[in-house]
Amino acid sequence: MNPVKWLMTAILALSLTACASYYPIAVDVAPTVDAKGGVYRGQTLALNSQDSRKNDYVIQIEQNNKAPVVVGASNNLKVQMEQALAQGFSNQGAFVENGAPTQVTLELQDVLARVIRGHISYDVVQQLRMQLILKRDGRTITKQYRRSAQTEFPGRLHPELDKVKDVLNEQLSLMVKDMLSDADVQQFIGGQS
Template identity: 70%
Template sequence: MNRIKWLTIPLLALGLTACASYYPIAVNVNPTPANADAGIYRGQTLALSSADKRSNDFIIQIEQKDKSPVVVGAANNLSLQLEQALAQGFSTQGAFIEQGASTRATLELQEVLSRVIRGHISYDVVQKVRVELVLERDGQRITKQYRRSAQQEFPGRLHPELDKVTDALDRQLGLMVQDILADRDVQSFIHGN
């Protein structure tokens, strides 16, 4: 009996390790907004920064029945990726990004999560993205909240394809950046109105 127990424990540990190691520790996230409307700003300057205020450092949570969730993080700095996408969009719209500008925009990342829930023959992917943009100039301040959510179904019996999950998350983040760029309140504040 002791011999069987001695063999069973390492085999069980090896099996559990193999399941967890199927998924990467982190994936690359690269949000790109759709083309921003050019010429909205006429050389207005803007200082842009970002902060990651999320309670979790992972972006994908894989949930399977009777198993502990597996989490996957972002391989790159997610708040910096969003800041760069936003800077690119503002530049396309005609704004100049300068650190010393009197108009300051701070992007706070509050939630980015794709929950991957296993069904019988497919996986449901539930995405939630939430950020806050704080604009300040000469004692004036406005705060805007942006939220995006989506649900998709991906086929697969054994393991979800994380590249599809990551692409879907990239799309949601890109659409959220687009929401910020198209926001009339943000445009009016940057114009100084």
């Protein structure tokens, strides 16, 4: 290959990777738990989770006339959500243990923060969808949970992913709180004989 072609190829490759390399390939996702005690009186439950999302990334950065840049979670989102839910149930007075008669399955269906570039700012549109399936003694209830939020951040350059991660973690934490405070879930778990 002649030197001019080689140089042009190198410049083209560098320019194609420059935009994508600005962003990390993953961010830490860590929902927090806000659950008060006194809901359960030592009832037991088995908790597991599954990830049914179509995509394994949690942030999608959309820019004019460019392919979207996607950013994943550096830790296992399914495990993070399951641990947060287990901690919440424990804080409320339940015991989470394998083989318990009450089985709770957390299913992740959609977790995405879309970053949309504007002229002088960017919007972060968050969409979360999950469900809980509770089973005991041949009875089953399924509860759907959805959260959506939109946040605007000023800035003409690249979006600050720490801010995007923070608003996503906030929505994930609120989702855990929604599940823990659901009266149907509390009645089903608390109604063990």
